Amino acid sequence: MVVGNNEHGEARCLPKPLTLHPPSVIMPSLQHKISLLLSSAFLATLLPACGVGEVGGEFDDAVMTEENMGTMTEALCANGDGVNSAMAALAVATAKELKRWQPSKDFVIDSSQRLALSTTGKAQCADKKCWNTQAILDLQKAPLGKVKFGSVSFNADNFRARLYAEYNEQKDCEARAGAGSNCPVEEHKLTFKSSQAGACDTLFTFDATTPTGGALKNASQLKNKLIYVGYPENEYLAFSATGTTVTIDPTGGLNDDGSTTGGSCAALCTKMSTTDVTGSCCSCAGATKKFAKSTFNANIFLCQ
Numbered sequence: 001m002v003v004g005n006n007e008h009g010e011a012r013c014l015p016k017p018l019t020l021h022p023p024s025v026i027m028p029s030l031q032h033k034i035s036l037l038l039s040s041a042f043l044a045t046l047l048p049a050c051g052v053g054e055v056g057g058e059f060d061d062a063v064m065t066e067e068n069m070g071t072m073t074e075a076l077c078a079n080g081d082g083v084n085s086a087m088a089a090l091a092v093a094t095a096k097e098l099k100r101w102q103p104s105k106d107f108v109i110d111s112s113q114r115l116a117l118s119t120t121g122k123a124q125c126a127d128k129k130c131w132n133t134q135a136i137l138d139l140q141k142a143p144l145g146k147v148k149f150g151s152v153s154f155n156a157d158n159f160r161a162r163l164y165a166e167y168n169e170q171k172d173c174e175a176r177a178g179a180g181s182n183c184p185v186e187e188h189k190l191t192f193k194s195s196q197a198g199a200c201d202t203l204f205t206f207d208a209t210t211p212t213g214g215a216l217k218n219a220s221q222l223k224n225k226l227i228y229v230g231y232p233e234n235e236y237l238a239f240s241a242t243g244t245t246v247t248i249d250p251t252g253g254l255n256d257d258g259s260t261t262g263g264s265c266a267a268l269c270t271k272m273s274t275t276d277v278t279g280s281c282c283s284c285a286g287a288t289k290k291f292a293k294s295t296f297n298a299n300i301f302l303c304q
Helices: 029-048 067-075 083-097 119-123 129-143 156-175 219-225
Strands: 003-006 011-014 107-109 115-117 187-195 203-207 245-248 270-272 281-285 287-293 302-304
Touching: 003 156, 029 119, 083 129, 083 156, 083 187, 083 203, 107 156, 115 156, 129 187, 129 270, 129 302, 219 245, 281 302
Parallel strands: none
Antiparallel strands: 003 011, 107 115, 187 203, 203 245, 270 302, 281 287, 287 302
C-alpha cells in the first residue's frame, strides 16, 4: 500500500504501479489499446479496493497474467457484426491500390446510398478498377448471413450505413478548413512495405512520404483521413505511425491477393483474390469446406 495526503492533509491510499507477470512482448497496436483501457476502466476498479477508504487496508500489486492479457485482447479485438474489421480492410486496400488516403476525392455516395469509388479514385489504381477496394465496397451488397469472418456473421446493412455516415463525417471535417479544422494532413503517397501477425489479425505497414518521395512533417496526421472508416471509434483499425510509416490491422482474407498454397486448406471463411480459387479447400468455424465464388463480386470467395 502507498499512503499520501489529500488537499485537507488527510491520509489516503494510492494503488501501486501496475505489474505485468510474467513479462511478455506486447504488439505496438495492442499496447496502445491496452494503455487506454488501463488508464480508465481498469484502474478505476483498483481505487475503491484500497482498504475501502481506510488507511490500514491492504492493497496488493495489480497482476496482469497471460490469461488476463488474452481476455483483454479478445475484448479489444471483438468484431461484433464484422463491420469494424471490414472498414479496416478498406483502409488497407485503399492504401495499397490508390496509394493514398484522400476519401473525399476518391469516393462518392452513389444513387443507392452506398460508398463507391469515384472516377478520380479509379484513376489512381494500376488496373483502373481497384479490384480489392471494389471487392470490399461490394460487401455492402452481400446477402444477409452469407459472409462470415471466422465465427462472426457479417452485416452488410450495418456496413453500408456506417460507411455512409462516416464518409459524410469525413467530408464535414474537411470542409472546416483553416484554424478551426481538426482534419489537417499533408499531401502524401503510401507504399506497401510489409505485413506481419498483429494483435488482432495482420498488420499492414506502409511507407508514408510526400507525392515526390520526400519526408512528411507529421505522418501521424494521416489518421485524420481515416474518419471515413471509423477513426477514432473503430479500435480495429489499430492505427499507428512512426516518422516514416503508418500501420493498420484489418481482418485476414480481405487484403490477400494471392491464391491458396497447393495442397493446403486455407483457414478463411471469406477470401478476396484475383486468382479463381473456386473448389479450393477452406476451413470456416472449424468445418472443412470448399471456396465458391460469391454472387455479388467475382473476386470474393466464400467457404461453403
